[in-house]
Amino acid sequence: MSRFFRAGESDSDDTESDYSDELTNSESEDQSDSDASESESDSDDQQGKKIGRGRFFEGSLSDSDSEDDTVRVVRSAKDKRFEEIEQAVTAMNNGQKINDWVSVQTEFDRANKALQKAVGIIAQTGVPKFYIKAVAELEKTVQSTLDKEKSAAKKMNASNAKALNSMKQKIKKNNRLYEKDIQEYEKDPENYDAEEEEAIEIKPKIKKPKKVVDSDLEEEEGEEVDDGFTPVGAGGKTVEFNQENLFKKLREVVDARGKKNTNREEQVRILERLLVVANTPYQKIRVLLNLISTQFDFAVGLSGYMNISLWKNAEKYLNNLLAILESNNDYIVKENVPEEDDNDKDRLPQNGEAVFIQGSIVAFIDRLDEEFTKSLQNIDPHTTDYVDRLKDEVSLYAVIVRSLAYFNRLDATDAICRTTMRRLEHVYFKPNNVVVAVENAIASLLPADIVKPSEDATSLVHDLCVDLYKNGSSLQRTRAMLCHIYHHALENRFFVARDMFLMSHLQDTIHLADIITQILHNRAMVQLGMCAFRAGMIKEAHSCLQDISGTGRVKELLAQGLSLQRHSTASPDQEKIERQRQFPFHMHINLELLECVYLTCSMLLEIPNIASTAINPENRKKMISKPFRRMLDYNSRQVFSGPPENTRDHIMAASKALANAEWQKSVEWISAIKIWDLIPESRKIKEMLGHKIQEEGLRTYLFSNANYYSSISLESLAKMFDLSLRTTTSIVAKMVWIEELSASIDQVTNIVVLHHLQLTRLQTLALAFAEKAAGFVESNEKLLETKTPQQGERSKKGTNASKEQGPGKQQQQRTMGARGNTRGGRNQFNKGLGNSVRGGRK
Incomplete structure (x- = not known):
């Protein structure tokens, strides 16, 4: 029998005998005293624990007692974090000695990451002094190395130079956070970290007695020793926000944006508290710019659009920003502004010069409008949620108008065109009474010098489009023209809309435009056809609607839905893109x-x-x-x-x-x-x-x-179809004039004499022969065109030239044929509209 089992048996026998003795003693003794009973119960519990442990645990404990080599050392979180920082600082110093700036940059980033992990400990004990010393010396070393590099004959390699330049920006930005500590270090560099070194030297001399730590008790003892660790919850630490640390906290929030595991809600709360603390226009503008951007950082959920409450917050803050800029003309927000070195200090206008702040208000406008459109695309239009969401369009339109007035004051052409296009897209498809109601609503929301009540939507759309015609890009001018045509057609001005369509030649180049512009073209064409129908011009209406309604793909062409095709080859990504192009329900044209x-x-x-x-x-x-x-x-x-x-x-x-x-x-x-x-x-x-x-x-x-008639009375025809005699005569005369009807009109008796032309068998065969001959001639001409070289290529000779020319010519003929058909359709459209020029304005 092995020693392990013998030890187990002896221990078991002893425990059993002890338990029996204890039991007999407990029965014989008189329990009169409560203190005695409590002591006995304690002893019983201890004996029970010993019994419950079992043979194998007792054996394992006896083995662990025999082995004194394994000793677990428990360190506090402060020691762990500071040791990690110190290792990175040491490696960083070594890299400086050998002029390896790539490793210096890597270790610098590692030290800062370790410093961020120890933020709870640093809040109590402060930033380690060896770190302050290291970054202060690093900034000096970087500057001296750059000065030497300018005058050096042999330059360092590209990666090392790139790392050095990067370190220049990083160390400058990093040391702004520790200006007071660095100034204290520069006063007495030798004795700055003396106290910290003494503490580090004294600490290892304190030895604790070696003892075995059970796995269940190890965590408890570790908590007792780790006195430097402080748990930090969502609102556990108290941070003061004041004028002195406003830009510092703002910088921290900006640096944390986009990083992994960043609490965006906490960032928003910090910025809102900073907005309350800010009291100068510069501070408020800086905080608001970041606060608006932070609203758009939140991830979009399963709904597919931005949270409505966040959207309304962004709109509110943008209104506040525009109000501050309107009341303080010396502060201007622009995109292309060089970054200032003293960006963390309050700036005031001096000598009448404006203060330029980097930011993009037009980007905020675009994002607000896009998120509003996304929400309307994803909300069921047959519910009250859609109507409630659509009510927010008035406030969004007010923000667009307000920003447009601000851009006009700055004379920012690009921003003016982009914002004008946004405003036009909210107006062009609405009837006159709706536009007037919206304009009057925003006139009550905004100051009187920004917008005035409007009484005519036509003049408003005309002014917006003319501004884009003058200053907009080619794409903006095209879309403005289509919106203008749509609005004229909506207001039953067919001839004006038709003339704009024909004079702009959009139908010749629209196939080269982007998809959104093509969709807008289709909408304008359909609205033009509806306008012609309301005016009673049936041919013109049919020619406008033929290209859209005759295809069977009306939903896709008007971006009002996706038709379910049985053999569809579209990928999920393509379907997603198509859904993003859909127009909101309130902009739809009734397909029925x-x-x-x-x-x-x-x-x-x-x-x-x-x-x-x-x-x-x-x-x-x-x-x-x-x-x-x-x-x-x-x-x-x-x-x-x-x-x-x-x-x-x-x-x-x-x-x-x-x-x-x-x-x-x-x-x-x-x-x-x-x-x-x-x-x-x-x-x-x-x-x-x-x-x-x-x-x-x-x-x-x-x-x-x-x-079946040889003659028929016009009066009987007029009576049969309940028409006036003049109208009946006009219709029949037109049919005779354009040779639709072989007849003549006797104006004295008001009788239509019909002429019957019976073709003989020979005439019928001759006409059939002439038709087939014409078909043969046309096919021969096409074949000749494919074989005949172009005028610029007639000088080429030989079989090689003909081989090179043949396929290309055929391909060109196919392309021209397809375009010819398209042009034929456009010419037919132009011809149909041109008929109304001669006969429409009677």
Whole structure:
């Protein structure tokens, strides 16, 4: 049997015998005294602890008693932290001796990190004197090394020189925090840290008796020895804020920004307390600039936008900053301001010169506006939260107007253009009465010299756009033009908006612009088409809406949502970017109303075009609106068509009635659409549509039944479609003039004489042959263009030149062909708008 088990058995026997003896004694003794019973219970507890420990722990303790080599030394937190700092300082001094500034820089950073970790201990004992001595000597060494380097023949390597220059900035910035300690050191450098060295020398002589520390008791003894450690909570330490340490505390907050494990809420609390302490304009401006920036440092949560309370705080502080700058004209906040050496001292204007402070107010405006837009993008627009959030737009608009007045006083062109663009983006899409209400609201919030009550939104938008036309960049001018066009179209000034569109030639270069500008172009084009529809110009409205509504991707083109495509190849990152481009809900154009307008215009143009195939079979290939034609074909193939339920069903039912010359039913179906109530003065819109349906019904009737009449009375036509005789005569005369109808008008009897032209078999074949021949000629010309070199390349000869030229030429032909189609669409758009120039201003 081993010694371990024998020791365990003997110990167990002894404890058992002792326990039995103690038990018999406790039974026989008379417990009359309470003190005796307490002592016995204590002894029992001690015996119980001894029994509960077990054999293995007793053996292990006896083994540990035999081994005196292992002794655990417990040090206080102060010793640990100061030793770490001292090691870094020693390595830093060694690096100075060998002129290794890379290692000096590394050890300097390590010493400062260790100093930050010991901030609780330093608050009680003060900064170590050996650290003060080291940084004071380091600053002198850096300066002397730089002076030697200027006159030295052999320069140090690039990395060492870079580290030296970096140390110059760091040590200068660092020593500002310890100016008083450094001044005290410079008074008596030899005896500065003498007391600290004596304490360090005396401390190792105090020896404690060696004793074994159990693992359970080690932490308790460590706490007793570690008298230098003080726990610091969120508000555990008391820090005084006054005029003397204001810039010092501000510097600490600025240096801590962006670092890991920085408590941003604590930073905000410190800056708010500094704002209360600040009493000069310079101090308040410096604190407010950092306080506004700190509001934007908070991480965005799952909501995807900035916390609304933080946003409102940033807006409040920005208003306070602008108020201080307005009342103190000698203080100017600008971006490009050189950093001053005495940045930690209060500055006052001297000799009438302004004090420039580094900062960017326009960046704050941009960030506020962007975060406001993000919040509207992510909040459900069908809840009251969206409405409550939208109410904050008035205060944001007031801040924009106030900052614009400040930039105008400084004559800062770039900031003026950026802020003017922000203001224009909040105004251009709103009706006149809404803009006037907002302008009057901010006039009551701001001083009278900044903004005055406005009575006309048109003049306001015009002034903002003209400022951007004069001073803005190319992108800003383009967007200002599109906003101006949108606003004119919104106010039913179609010809003004159309002329601006055509004279600016935006439709020729918009494909080269960025996506946001293209979206703005699409919105302006759609609003222009809606304006033409309200004015009763059906062809112009259809030509404006064709490129947007005819694609089936209206949501994406107007940035009003993402359509769910079955075979979508967009990555999650692309979808995220697309969602960030979406316009807020209150800026949306009603897509159902847009579809209704587009299909109604297509009906009024396509139904007569389909009916004209009875006279001219060549018109079968002519298709004005492919989406409308597909819907009509699908609806015609239905075996049973129920009563109309939605907008499309109503328009399809009206189209069938119009094709059968039943214009009363067509008017009823169109007027039954409820979406018209969203248009201002919807009654006039319905009357206009009824009149247009009567006119197109007359044209459709003549196209469909021209082969069955030899002559027809104009009076009967006017009575049939409830039109005046003058209007009926004008419509028929126009059809005859543009050769849509082979007929003549007898003005004496008011009779239309129809001419029937029966083509013979030979004539029909000749026309077919001529059409095919024209197709062959066109294909041969295209083939010849691909084979013929350009004018600048005709001098090249040989097979190599032809090989090099062939693919490039073909690629160029393909590109030009695609652009040709696009230009054809634009020319068609221009042609459609140009028709209104001749016939629109009657």
